[in-house]
Amino acid sequence: MTRNHTLSLLSLAILASLSATPAMAQDSPYFYGGFGLGSSKSKLDQDAQSNALLPITAIPVSIDKNNQDTAYKLFGGYQFNRYFGVEGGYFDLGKFSYTTTTTTADAVPVPGSLHSEKKVQGVNIDGVGTWPFTDRFAAIARIGVQNGKASTKYDATGSAGTGFGSTGKRETSYKYGAGLQYAFSPSVILRGEAERYRINDGVSGHGNITVFSASLVFPFGRSSAMKTSSTTPAYQPVAIAPSTDIVAAPAPVEAAAPAAIAPVAVAAPMAVQAAAPARQRVSFQAESLFAFDKSTVQPSGQIALNNFSQQISGTHYDVITVEGHTDRIGTPEYNQSLSLQRADAVKTYLVSNGKLDAGSITAVGKSESQPITKAGDCKGTVANAQLIECLKADRRVEIELTGKR
Numbered sequence: 275m276t277r278n279h280t281l282s283l284l285s286l287a288i289l290a291s292l293s294a295t296p297a298m299a300q301d302s303p304y305f306y307g308g309f310g311l312g313s314s315k316s317k318l319d320q321d322a323q324s325n326a327l328l329p330i331t332a333i334p335v336s337i338d339k340n341n342q343d344t345a346y347k348l349f350g351g352y353q354f355n356r357y358f359g360v361e362g363g364y365f366d367l368g369k370f371s372y373t374t375t376t377t378t379a380d381a382v383p384v385p386g387s388l389h390s391e392k393k394v395q396g397v398n399i400d401g402v403g404t405w406p407f408t409d410r411f412a413a414i415a416r417i418g419v420q421n422g423k424a425s426t427k428y429d430a431t432g433s434a435g436t437g438f439g440s441t442g443k444r445e446t447s448y449k450y451g452a453g454l455q456y457a458f459s460p461s462v463i464l465r466g467e468a469e470r471y472r473i474n475d476g477v478s479g480h481g482n483i484t485v486f487s488a489s490l491v492f493p494f495g496r497s498s499a500m501k502t503s504s505t506t507p508a509y510q511p512v513a514i515a516p517s518t519d520i521v522a523a524p525a526p527v528e529a530a531a532p533a534a535i536a537p538v539a540v541a542a543p544m545a546v547q548a549a550a551p552a553r554q555r556v557s558f559q560a561e562s563l564f565a566f567d568k569s570t571v572q573p574s575g576q577i578a579l580n581n582f583s584q585q586i587s588g589t590h591y592d593v594i595t596v597e598g599h600t601d602r603i604g605t606p607e608y609n610q611s612l613s614l615q616r617a618d619a620v621k622t623y624l625v626s627n628g629k630l631d632a633g634s635i636t637a638v639g640k641s642e643s644q645p646i647t648k649a650g651d652c653k654g655t656v657a658n659a660q661l662i663e664c665l666k667a668d669r670r671v672e673i674e675l676t677g678k679r
Contacts, residue, residue, distance in 0.1 A: 302603070304352075305353075309347065309489065310490075311344070313342065314367045314485045320337065320341065320390075323478045328376060329433075333378060333433075335375045335377050337375070342370075343368025344368055346365075349363025349364075349489075358401070365420070366393075370392050371389070376434045378433045386430065386431055386432025386435070388429075394471075394473055396421050396444075397421055399419060409457075411455075412454070412456075415451070416469070418448070422473050424473055443475065448472050451468055453466050460496045461493055464491075466488050468484065496658070558670060560600075563575030566662075571620065591675040591676060594635045594636070594675050596620050596671065597617060597638050597639075599613055599669065599671070600641055601666075609642050612639075617639055645665075646670070647667055647668055
């Protein structure tokens, strides 16, 4: 695979990220594994290696170098959050060779040749940082340590020596790299990277090997959920019947007539108790308002809230309560924070765009305390796509409106 092939794969990933309609949500921690294939280029000093192996009487005439090959790697890691992970693996950077043609200073020059082939492989552990551009597309950077071994085989003829030999050098050093990645789904990620390894060639000293590669990454039990573009209903009003506790007035009671000429006295009727303020509750599915695990109202959510505002325009409510609800995935502390942030976001939007009275609106976070699903409906504790979909009804924002005039 050449560098141009790797860049082509990266370009395809970028175009896919710009044209994709669904988006990925943020993950809980997860393990992953994968493999990569690419092109390696050696900056190891082959001239110095040749001079170190040639006998003192040999005079180099020319050197034919092959400093590019195919590289591959196998790796596994743990992603702590969307910004940082740790990754370890095995790498094979390929084989690099050269052939040196020699002669001597004798009256009758003695021709010769030295052929050398070096193979570089090892293991590494890196810290990997991720910077998301979108829910699917991100930049990555890594730095770590690697224990690499450079194994050299050589054979010589004529003035370059006779016979063959081998040498090897294993050393721990650093490596670093950067690239881009695109998540096709919760279980498949494509990476394109450039990495540099610092290697001791075992003959003349240190040099760098650069690798351009494309990798496939396979997360295990990743908790992302796909959000759909527009199929979620905007909101689902749940009407609460107004109170009908009205006390009827008693029948008039006639007073006893003291005399025939006395007028009949009638007791005043009791006052009718006013009806309790009407209440209405409206429920929005979280996916219609927000991206998964987010608290910023997205365009589809703005449309839903605009429709809601239009339906209640012209009506004054004494109290409007916006409640944020989450599912049971995550810690109670995190869910409480997310539910309150979502309620605040809806409140702010209704006040600024719906022209509602800020003094009558209150935002509260209910965390996971009032689920719609019942115990046993959604089995499991591992945050995977199936469990997230099952608990979808629990993730919602409810608005209660009380009293109108």
